[in-house]
Amino acid sequence: MAEYREPNIRARQLGDRLLQRMAEKGWGVREMSRRLEMSAQWVSAVTRGRARPDPVNLARLLTVLGVRGAEYHELMALGDEMRKPGLLERSENIGTLIGLEEHADAIAVFQANVVPGLLQTGDYARNLAIEMGNQPDPDKLDEHIFARLSRQAILARPHVRFRFFLHEFVLLLPVGSAEVMTGQLRQVLRVSAQQNTTIRIVPARLGGHAASAGHFQMMESGSYQPVVCIESEMTSLYLEEPQEIKAYRNVLRGLEARALDEANSRQLIADLIGGADAR
Structure with a gap:
């Protein structure tokens, strides 16, 4: 049966x-x-x-x-x-990712080049989509941004633990105007003050690091086995085999050991905002 x-x-x-x-x-x-x-x-x-x-x-x-x-x-x-095990599907279908996030008790994210979707402002998301050549139709672009940003509601759930590891390049890579970037950095700084959230920066001066292979997001729940999501331009790959999860746990431990602590990470972001305001 x-x-x-x-x-x-x-x-x-x-x-x-x-x-x-x-x-x-x-x-x-x-x-x-x-x-x-x-x-x-x-x-x-x-x-x-x-x-x-x-x-x-x-x-x-x-x-x-x-x-x-x-x-x-x-x-x-x-x-x-x-x-x-696992799943490969088109990136435009974000229902799977939203469902996993909805059930998660802990979410860990590494990004090397752009601000993670859970932290993006609307202006940043719009400019990023345009600069990447995605969703040229204005109506589809609005739908795309709304769907992506609606995921951020989970940040308000105090029982969910969030860990974001951002390479320093994420803060320095310009997306949109200077005002868009400053607004985005302020958003990252605001979220870093939440009790359930840690944001740590991997400084460029350290060179190679545990996550050099690229970005990913791990979602863990008391109800289900952990899942790692790796998004590309066209597809999203979901990994859930024990050896795959073990490998990404090792990556997260490596990031914990190499990234700036929370206080120094916040100071770096604040300094970048201050430098932008002074110009």
Whole structure:
């Protein structure tokens, strides 16, 4: 009937989609169980990503929920792929990233060249998208920026711990006008004052460092295994195998050892703001 396991990304995606469909009908686990004539334990395990349903029972579940057409085939394929760890998808589909962030208890980010999306101002995000040649259509650009910036709501959650490691180049690489950059630096400085957030700078004078291979974001939760996200221009790669997570934990330990402490990092940012104001 079902293969029980620790939930991976695909299992969570399927579970979330099923819960959405159940919510639309006003059904809870018990009602779904009654209609399927399956145990509530089984329904709960599938919707929490902890069980891989066999194709026959997944088809029954989707049929009872009224799922048809392309969505039916999409979710059946997702159920078939649930054994596969990790995920590669188009960067424009940020639903996976948002879902992982929503469930996270701790988020660690390294960026080498640009301000992380969770810290960006609207002006910075807009200029960055234009300078990178992304989303030339004004309407799509607005949608892109709104979707990206809406993620920042999680910064207000006091129970989530945030760690940002920014290479010094992030602060020095001009994006947009001088006013846009100054506004962005002020935003970074403001967020660094939050009790649940640490922002540390990796100084350029140190040369190579543990994260020289590039940017990444690790999300950890008490409910799920950790996931690392690596975004590029066209795709987002999600890693969750134990050896992959171990490698990025080692990178984070290396950054902890090399980066400036919080106080010196804030001072460096403040000095850059002061220098910009003096010009």
